[in-house]
Amino acid sequence: MTQYPIEFTGILRFPKPPKDKKGRHYPTVIRHFQLWIFGARSPIIRAMNVILIHPREWGQNTTTGQLVLRDERYRHIREVIKPEPGDQLRVGLLGGLLGNARVEAIDNHSISLQIQLDSAPPAPLPVTLLLALPRPKVLRRTLQACVTLGVKNIYLINSFRVEKSYWQTPFLEQGPLQETLLQGLEQARDTVLPQVHLRKRFKPFVEDELPVLLQGKLGWIAHPTADAQPCPSGLVDPCLLAVGPEGGFIPYEVEKLVENGFQTIGLGPRILKVETAVPALLGKLFV
Numbered sequence: 001m002t003q004y005p006i007e008f009t010g011i012l013r014f015p016k017p018p019k020d021k022k023g024r025h026y027p028t029v030i031r032h033f034q035l036w037i038f039g040a041r042s043p044i045i046r047a048m049n050v051i052l053i054h055p056r057e058w059g060q061n062t063t064t065g066q067l068v069l070r071d072e073r074y075r076h077i078r079e080v081i082k083p084e085p086g087d088q089l090r091v092g093l094l095g096g097l098l099g100n101a102r103v104e105a106i107d108n109h110s111i112s113l114q115i116q117l118d119s120a121p122p123a124p125l126p127v128t129l130l131l132a133l134p135r136p137k138v139l140r141r142t143l144q145a146c147v148t149l150g151v152k153n154i155y156l157i158n159s160f161r162v163e164k165s166y167w168q169t170p171f172l173e174q175g176p177l178q179e180t181l182l183q184g185l186e187q188a189r190d191t192v193l194p195q196v197h198l199r200k201r202f203k204p205f206v207e208d209e210l211p212v213l214l215q216g217k218l219g220w221i222a223h224p225t226a227d228a229q230p231c232p233s234g235l236v237d238p239c240l241l242a243v244g245p246e247g248g249f250i251p252y253e254v255e256k257l258v259e260n261g262f263q264t265i266g267l268g269p270r271i272l273k274v275e276t277a278v279p280a281l282l283g284k285l286f287v
């Protein structure tokens, strides 16, 4: 059975366009300007390469059916894709198949789709990522890159150089985290959400949980030191990859991971930002 990392509340939650004090929607141009300032979170300008539907709203165990959308997905389709009746859109059932939707009708309130689900989502990467929690902005970008590249198992871990306050960020709450993961899926045309686990204590995680996670797998620590071996490539077997915080892992943490059987790997002498290091490592290891 497919597991969702976070419980969905209601239908897929997409952010609503902002309103002014009188409850009116801002004109699009102002909305774009605002979004540009506040981090472009609107579906208006997000890449929606697939329209995701939730099993709960699909509500049927079949591969064909009809669905009427009235929420942000409808607004995105209408304002960005601007389809005519008869046009085809890409759709995906969360945790299930991808397929096509034929536009039956579209008016000022809703769009009616005739859906046919017929193909598997892209294969996941065989990696479990252990990511020392970066600051929220970097976390958001890094997670989106991970989801887009197909990482399905992510442990956000503590480390000496992780600022304590990062654990308090509202971004780690269900809504914003879920929105980021969904945006990653929509970008990649994928349907399977990753599992995101929060581990606020390094030592118990490494001593109690890591040996089980590592069983039968190789573990790599990305650590840009002179003695790190060059990053391998073309991996197909499941493995674990640990990426440090913005200040790097401290020697004690590297030792603890090495005690568990991890090996240090590097991408060369350049020190990369976390958000650059993660996709570069995943690219080199697998893609």
Ligand code: SAH
Pocket: 221, 222, 223, 224, 242, 243, 244, 245, 246, 247, 248, 249, 265, 266, 267, 268, 269, 270, 271, 272, 273, 274, 277
């Ligand atoms: N200030 C730290 C670097 C931190 S960069 C130092 O000087 O060591 C943040 C994380 O990105 C690192 O912990 C590592 O996991 C990863 N990283 C950055 N550049 C890398 C490289 N060239 N090779 C491998 N990993 C790298």
